[in-house]
Amino acid sequence: MQSGLRLLTRNPIWVFVAIIFIFFSLSTERFFDIANFRNILVQTSTIGLIALGMTLVMINGNIDLSVGATLALPASVTVDVMGWGAFAEWGNWQILPAVLLGLLSGIAIGALNGFIVWKTGVDAFIVTLGAMLGIRGLVFVYTQEQSFFATNFTYSDFAYSAVLGVPTLAIVFLVFTVATHILLSRTVHGSNTYAVGDNREAAVNAGIRVGPHMVINFMIIGFFAALAGITLSTQMGAATPNLGREFELWVITAVVLGGTKLTGGAGSIIGTFGGVLAIGMLRNGMNLIGVPAFYVLLVLGSILIFVLFLDKQLNRQGEEEIRL
Amino acid sequence: MSKVETETAASAKGHAPDESAPGPDTSRSWVQIISAQGILIAFAVFLLGFGLFSDRFLSFENMESVLRSSSIIGVMALGVTVVVLSGNLDLSVGSMLSFGTVMVVDLHDKIGAAPAMGVMMVAVLALGCINGFLVGILKLNSLIVTLGMLSAIQGLTLIYSGGQNVDIAPSTQSTTWFRVFGRGDIAGLDMPIIIFAVLAILLHCAIAFTAYGRRVYAVGGNPTAAVFSGIRRGRVVFSTYVISAACVGFASIILGSRVMGSQNNVGQGYELLVLAGVILGGTSLLGGSGSIFKTVVGVLILGFIQNGLLLMGYPYYAQWIVTWIVIILAVWLDIAGKRGRLFSPIA
Numbered sequence: 001m002q003s004g005l006r007l008l009t010r011n012p013i014w015v016f017v018a019i020i021f022i023f024f025s026l027s028t029e030r031f032f033d034i035a036n037f038r039n040i041l042v043q044t045s046t047i048g049l050i051a052l053g054m055t056l057v058m059i060n061g062n063i064d065l066s067v068g069a070t071l072a073l074p075a076s077v078t079v080d081v082m083g084w085g086a087f088a089e090w091g092n093w094q095i096l097p098a099v100l101l102g103l104l105s106g107i108a109i110g111a112l113n114g115f116i117v118w119k120t121g122v123d124a125f126i127v128t129l130g131a132m133l134g135i136r137g138l139v140f141v142y143t144q145e146q147s148f149f150a151t152n153f154t155y156s157d158f159a160y161s162a163v164l165g166v167p168t169l170a171i172v173f174l175v176f177t178v179a180t181h182i183l184l185s186r187t188v189h190g191s192n193t194y195a196v197g198d199n200r201e202a203a204v205n206a207g208i209r210v211g212p213h214m215v216i217n218f219m220i221i222g223f224f225a226a227l228a229g230i231t232l233s234t235q236m237g238a239a240t241p242n243l244g245r246e247f248e249l250w251v252i253t254a255v256v257l258g259g260t261k262l263t264g265g266a267g268s269i270i271g272t273f274g275g276v277l278a279i280g281m282l283r284n285g286m287n288l289i290g291v292p293a294f295y296v297l298l299v300l301g302s303i304l305i306f307v308l309f310l311d312k313q314l315n316r317q318g319e320e321e322i323r324l
Numbered sequence: 325m326s327k328v329e330t331e332t333a334a335s336a337k338g339h340a341p342d343e344s345a346p347g348p349d350t351s352r353s354w355v356q357i358i359s360a361q362g363i364l365i366a367f368a369v370f371l372l373g374f375g376l377f378s379d380r381f382l383s384f385e386n387m388e389s390v391l392r393s394s395s396i397i398g399v400m401a402l403g404v405t406v407v408v409l410s411g412n413l414d415l416s417v418g419s420m421l422s423f424g425t426v427m428v429v430d431l432h433d434k435i436g437a438a439p440a441m442g443v444m445m446v447a448v449l450a451l452g453c454i455n456g457f458l459v460g461i462l463k464l465n466s467l468i469v470t471l472g473m474l475s476a477i478q479g480l481t482l483i484y485s486g487g488q489n490v491d492i493a494p495s496t497q498s499t500t501w502f503r504v505f506g507r508g509d510i511a512g513l514d515m516p517i518i519i520f521a522v523l524a525i526l527l528h529c530a531i532a533f534t535a536y537g538r539r540v541y542a543v544g545g546n547p548t549a550a551v552f553s554g555i556r557r558g559r560v561v562f563s564t565y566v567i568s569a570a571c572v573g574f575a576s577i578i579l580g581s582r583v584m585g586s587q588n589n590v591g592q593g594y595e596l597l598v599l600a601g602v603i604l605g606g607t608s609l610l611g612g613s614g615s616i617f618k619t620v621v622g623v624l625i626l627g628f629i630q631n632g633l634l635l636m637g638y639p640y641y642a643q644w645i646v647t648w649i650v651i652i653l654a655v656w657l658d659i660a661g662k663r664g665r666l667f668s669p670i671a
Contacts, residue, residue: 065596116652118668118670119667119668120652120655120656120659120660120667120668121656121659121663121667121668121669121670122652122655122656122659123609123655125609126603126609126651126652126655127652129596129599129600129603129651130600130647130648130649130651130652131648132596133596133600133644133645133647133648134644134645134647134648134649135648136641136644137641137642137643137644137645137648138645140639140641140644141641141642141645145639145641200670204670210670211668211670245592245593246592249471249474249475252471253471253472253475256468256471262465262467262468292482292483292487293482294478294479294482294483294487295479295483296479297475297476297478297479297482298475298476298479298480298483299479300472300475300476300479301472301473301474301475301476301477301478301479302472302476303472304468304471304472304475305458305464305468305469305472305473305476308464308465308468308469308472309458309462309464312462312463312464
């Protein structure tokens with residue numbers, strides 16, 4: 001009981017998830033339905049994947065505003081490379097080098113962001129704010145403002161495939177959620193992530209190489225953004241240069257809803273998963289009961305602020321003590 | 325300017341009295357001069373560089389067009405600077421611009437120009453008060469609060485307009501006096517530029533020369549010390565968000581009057597361009613350091629980058645890449661000057 005209560009005060013988002021779930025289940029019969037749950041998981045997998053990486057970066061005490069643009073480059077690279085003449089004879093194997101190059105481009109952008117944060121000491125907020133503009137520019141240079149269309153139908157069918165009745169994209173998201181949870185809670189890299197975010201000086205003194213550590217986390221979020229971009233392009237069968245605009249806002253909303261602190265040192269994948277589900281169920285449920293899409297924005301913004309307020313009230317005592 | 329230099333030089337000596345070797349000393353002062361005047365030097369270099377490449381660049385018409393196109397982001401950046409000086413962020417200005425523009429354009433034909441502007445101003449100020457209440461009085465994290473408000477106000481705008489774009493009826497477009505804010509001019513100088521300049525001078529004086537301004541710097545520089553010296557931190561922060569909202573209101577009037585219509589998402593992404601201008605000007609996101617004047621320079625640099633690259637024949641998205649590099653270089657040099665070494669000491 002005691003530990004259950006502690007879990008709730010640490011992750012108030014799951015109360016919201018439960019309330020939203022019960023509310024929509026009661027208000028429309030189409031919500032409580034296996035097919036609809038599958039839908040929700042597929043719809044949120046894109047934001048969810050990036051949110052996993054964002055959780056690591058934010059626990060580190062950094063932030064990445066460039067994920068929306070980072071997502072667009074791998075999507076374009078993958079769909080473009082697949083159509084290269086060099087791979088024309090490869091059949092479905094042409095997907096392999098394309099996806100690898102796509103993931104590599106995402107990881108490279110993450111590494112670049114991380115390296116700049118490490119070497120210059122400029123705040124990650126500013127570095128990635130600049131990158132958000134600049135990488136979008138790179139995407140436009142690469143694509144020459146064109147959309148790319150996937151000619152390989154195995155690629156675009158992938159988004160609608162399923163294994164044992166579970167959509168493949170949902171499985172990808174769930175597998176990486178578990179993997180990231182284990183990385184964060186059971187490995188040295190995970191505990192270093194908390195240590196660096198909690199007290200950077202102490203982490204340096206404890207012998208953690210903070211710079212390379214942060215670069216690795218930026219590479220992880222680059223990888224997840226690339227993966228999200230590729231799954232998004234399989235869903236659409238195409239990649240547009242404007243793909244992923246404003247995604248950073250949705251992702252940060254999901255992570256903050258999940259209880260990760262912007263100041264670093266606190267947060268969990270379980271909370272982030274709750275935040276992602278809350279956003280997914282809200283969008284899906286409000287759509288099902290016929291509320292116009294733009295009310296979702298209003299509700300989501302209000303919930304974000306309310307969760308922040310709730311979190312402050314619940315954790316107030318500790319904070320007052322620290323200040324004095 | 326010279327005051328800043330002597331101050332940094334003095335502090336450098338105070339912190340490191342043993343460093344008498346000539347090598348590091350000269351390189352230090354070199355870095356410091358660059359970083360203290362960095363943004364003005366960069367500005368001059370930009371103007372000269374682009375001027376060499378294109379003879380049209382330094383013409384009066386071109387200058388005016390840069391100023392005019394920078395005026396909306398500029399007016400918003402003035403308000404955001406005040407918020408940032410007090411140690412907070414305002415990411416909601418972009419969707420607030422959409423909201424204000426849609427509202428003033430929509431109401432123009434229904435209740436007339438002056439009432440429309442009044443109602444819009446009140447509505448936008450109310451949004452600013454909500455921001456101020458949440459950040460100033462409830463002391464919630466400003467980044468998340470204004471991120472939530474960004475989304476909420478976007479929703480409000482769409483609910484208000486029902487998802488439709490709004491327009492001022494074509495028959496009244498040429499006759500209404502509302503057009504003066506975006507399309508008029510005084511003695512050949514475009515009205516948006518004049519509004520931008522007047523607001524910039526007013527706010528610069530209010531922040532640089534009054535007790536209120538010093539309170540803003542104090543709250544941003546050291547909140548605890550500010551509270552102990554009797555400053556009501558909550559009220560100051562609250563007021564900065566109201567100022568920011570007012571600036572967005574003025575920007576909405578300029579934009580609505582220039583376009584005579586509005587899309588629902590017209591301000592999407594503006595918050596980041598505005599922030600880019602503020603950062604480029606050298607105002608610290610940690611609060612307590614920077615000025616309105618610097619922000620004007622930062623916004624103009626953004627405008628000149630855009631204009632210069634277009635004149636040189638590059639596609640419009642080239643400016644994004646150049647802005648990326650310039651922002652990071654500007655902040656990096658600033659930090660490097662303060663810590664006295666180019667690279668971060670973090671292992």
